Amino acid sequence: MSLSRRQFIGIGGAAVAAMAAPGLRLIELANARSPAEAATSLQRWGLLVDISKCHDCDACVTACSTENGWYGHNRPASDPQWIRKVTLKDNQSGYVETLPVMCQHCEEPPCVDVCPTGASFKRADGIVLVDKHICIGCRYCMMACPYKARSFVHEDTTNQKPYAPRGKGTVESCTLCVQRVDAGRIPACVEACNKDGHEAMVFGDLNDKSSEISKRLASAPSTQLRPDLSLNTGVRYQGI
Amino acid sequence: MAHIHYREFDGPGPGFYAVLGVLGALILIGLAAALYMEHNGHWVTGMSNQIVWGTPHVFAVFLIVAASGALNVASIASVFGRQLYKPLSRLSGLLALTLLAGGLAVLVLDLGRPDRLTVAMTYYNFKSIFAWNIFLYTGFFAVVAVYLWMMMERRMNDYSKPVGMFAFLWRLTLTTGTGSIFGFLVARDAYDTAVMAPMFIIMSFSYGLAIYLLVLMAAMRGSGREFGDVVFGRLRILLGVFVAAVLYFATVYHLTNLYITQRHGIEGFILVHGGQFTTMFWLGQIILGGVVPLAILFSGVGKSRAMVALAAVLVILGGVAQMYVTIIGGQAYPMPLFPGKTIVASSFFDGQIATYTPSLPELALGVGGFALALALAAFALKVLPFLPQSLSDADADPHHESAAKKQAAAA
Numbered sequence: 001m002s003l004s005r006r007q008f009i010g011i012g013g014a015a016v017a018a019m020a021a022p023g024l025r026l027i028e029l030a031n032a033r034s035p036a037e038a039a040t041s042l043q044r045w046g047l048l049v050d051i052s053k054c055h056d057c058d059a060c061v062t063a064c065s066t067e068n069g070w071y072g073h074n075r076p077a078s079d080p081q082w083i084r085k086v087t088l089k090d091n092q093s094g095y096v097e098t099l100p101v102m103c104q105h106c107e108e109p110p111c112v113d114v115c116p117t118g119a120s121f122k123r124a125d126g127i128v129l130v131d132k133h134i135c136i137g138c139r140y141c142m143m144a145c146p147y148k149a150r151s152f153v154h155e156d157t158t159n160q161k162p163y164a165p166r167g168k169g170t171v172e173s174c175t176l177c178v179q180r181v182d183a184g185r186i187p188a189c190v191e192a193c194n195k196d197g198h199e200a201m202v203f204g205d206l207n208d209k210s211s212e213i214s215k216r217l218a219s220a221p222s223t224q225l226r227p228d229l230s231l232n233t234g235v236r237y238q239g240i
Numbered sequence: 241m242a243h244i245h246y247r248e249f250d251g252p253g254p255g256f257y258a259v260l261g262v263l264g265a266l267i268l269i270g271l272a273a274a275l276y277m278e279h280n281g282h283w284v285t286g287m288s289n290q291i292v293w294g295t296p297h298v299f300a301v302f303l304i305v306a307a308s309g310a311l312n313v314a315s316i317a318s319v320f321g322r323q324l325y326k327p328l329s330r331l332s333g334l335l336a337l338t339l340l341a342g343g344l345a346v347l348v349l350d351l352g353r354p355d356r357l358t359v360a361m362t363y364y365n366f367k368s369i370f371a372w373n374i375f376l377y378t379g380f381f382a383v384v385a386v387y388l389w390m391m392m393e394r395r396m397n398d399y400s401k402p403v404g405m406f407a408f409l410w411r412l413t414l415t416t417g418t419g420s421i422f423g424f425l426v427a428r429d430a431y432d433t434a435v436m437a438p439m440f441i442i443m444s445f446s447y448g449l450a451i452y453l454l455v456l457m458a459a460m461r462g463s464g465r466e467f468g469d470v471v472f473g474r475l476r477i478l479l480g481v482f483v484a485a486v487l488y489f490a491t492v493y494h495l496t497n498l499y500i501t502q503r504h505g506i507e508g509f510i511l512v513h514g515g516q517f518t519t520m521f522w523l524g525q526i527i528l529g530g531v532v533p534l535a536i537l538f539s540g541v542g543k544s545r546a547m548v549a550l551a552a553v554l555v556i557l558g559g560v561a562q563m564y565v566t567i568i569g570g571q572a573y574p575m576p577l578f579p580g581k582t583i584v585a586s587s588f589f590d591g592q593i594a595t596y597t598p599s600l601p602e603l604a605l606g607v608g609g610f611a612l613a614l615a616l617a618a619f620a621l622k623v624l625p626f627l628p629q630s631l632s633d634a635d636a637d638p639h640h641e642s643a644a645k646k647q648a649a650a651a
Contacts, residue, residue, distance in 0.1 A: 058587075061587075073283070075283055076587070076589075077288035077289065077290060077589070077594075077595075078282070078283045078287075078288045078289060079289075080289070081289070081587065081588045084586060084587045084588040084590075085585075085586070085587065086577075086578075086583055086585070086586045086588075086590050087583070087584045087585035087586070088578055088581040088582065088583055088584065089581060089582045089583075089584045090580065090581055091580055091581060091582055092580070096584065098585075101577070101588075101590070110425075110426060110427060112365075112367075113367050113368065114367075114368050114369065114370065114424070114425075115365050115368055115370075116360060116364070116365060116368045116370035116371040116373075116374065117359055117360055117363040117364065117365060117371075118363055118364070118365040119363075134356070134359050134363050135352070135353065135356075136351050136352065136353050136354075136356045136357075136359055136360050137351045137352015137353045137356075138351055138352070138360075138370065139292040139293060139352070140368070140370055140421075142289070142292040143292060143293065143425055143427075143428070143571070144425055144426075144427060145427060146426070146427035146575060146577070147577065148289075148575060148577070148588065148590065150289075151289050152282065152289060152292060152352060153281070153352070154281045154282045154283035154288075154289075155280070155281035155283050156281060167353075168281050168352070169278070169281070169282075169351070169352030169353040170352055170353060171352070225577060225578070226427075226576075226577065229426055229427070240578075
């Protein structure tokens, strides 16, 4: 069997990639925080959505649902939605744009303020979560959230992911894929958007001035949703 | 005023037990409804991720607000020294306790996880007004129980004034806390206003007195005791003043919102084109719950006790309507997520008016809470001396003409 030069380069390239991939994965794991190590305020995780690159698709929504195991029952009003796509039209100009909306991971989260038991909490690294063990299902956080980011689990749950527990009668929302972030990976929505070639979402550490997200935010104007509320959100948008 | 005598409810047994039976049935239906909702999950109710607080909250908040208001009658006697109200004080404290119990039962049974009540009582986030309320509500039970003890135990009577003062301050704080559940919500246009706290206080005066008056009328009549025009007339006018004050606060609230351009959306929704909420506001809250009772209470029509009772019933129904408009109407109007833009598509109902229809289980749970409050009160009236033996004009006012006649007859 003789290989043409082209074939040789092709197979050789694939072999190098196959060997490098686990290595890259190891680097990823080496960078990750050990499970025993607490999240610290050295990081502030954030997400940048570039609306000019956001297409009329829902790859981010599907990826989130698959990753975190939330799904509907054909009852849109009571079905959970951790992330959704919203299409806007400017009242003056009629300009139409589409963007994903999810928990904005506020620095001053109203949901955390109002939660009577402390089930709604913010980690030191800025990720806002619900402790499903002490959520009593009062839904006050849903009244307080300006972004309508939270869902109440209206029915029994099945096929839960071990890293994303859900429970009937408790409240849930985007976790910024905390299980991935803690393993040094990026959230599922961002990964899906990148995979489709849109690259409308950038995840990273807002405290690290050399991170891509910090550089992008420093180089072009961006906004928060409801900036009037001074919540200093971790999710930022460009191009609204 | 002469020494006041109190006695247990001693009306005809069959009537009393029939009432208790009906209330018991309503409580059981309410419990069954709660079990049904918890078993299936909240999707079987009218609630959704858009309307997260539904009819149970309407009833629960109404009862909690009314509970603090029911204590007012006792406060008028202890704190403000009005002797005329003294015989009315025990029932006032009793209703405050039972109405709060009814409201809290509904609130807890509507939680996503009512089984975690112990969690709510052991984990606290003190920045949450809900967490404060847990202390204010449980504290209210203790404070009013002690207050009743001071009133009912002759040796402790001297302390009823300071304890009554403390209970009065506590109840003002409690209703401030309840109003602030909404007042502190920055995200929604219908809330986020400091007027919620005083408005809820004045609403409590009105709802609490309406319920108090009806229970007092029923209990006095049911046990064949005299309920003279002096006391009755005073309570009637007082209710009228409270109803007017509620209308005043509602006016201030809406005028303020009408002045703020940003809030024209929510005001247009509630006042003009909000469908069921607009109807509920004008017909329920304003006309039936405010204007009609005022007309009855302050006119010659108010000479008829049946009409005054009707006015009190309307105040209660209007109060429930006001809660419905405030709690559910306030959520149904979408939050201003993107000012200056129209949301043309969203899979999560962004920018849309949320629909809501109360479901039967929700109504049953709410009514069950009412029934629990009344059943507890009826039971307590039967076993302990809460009711004055007489509220005759002669007892109420020694200078009343009927007293003079009585003295003349005795002479």
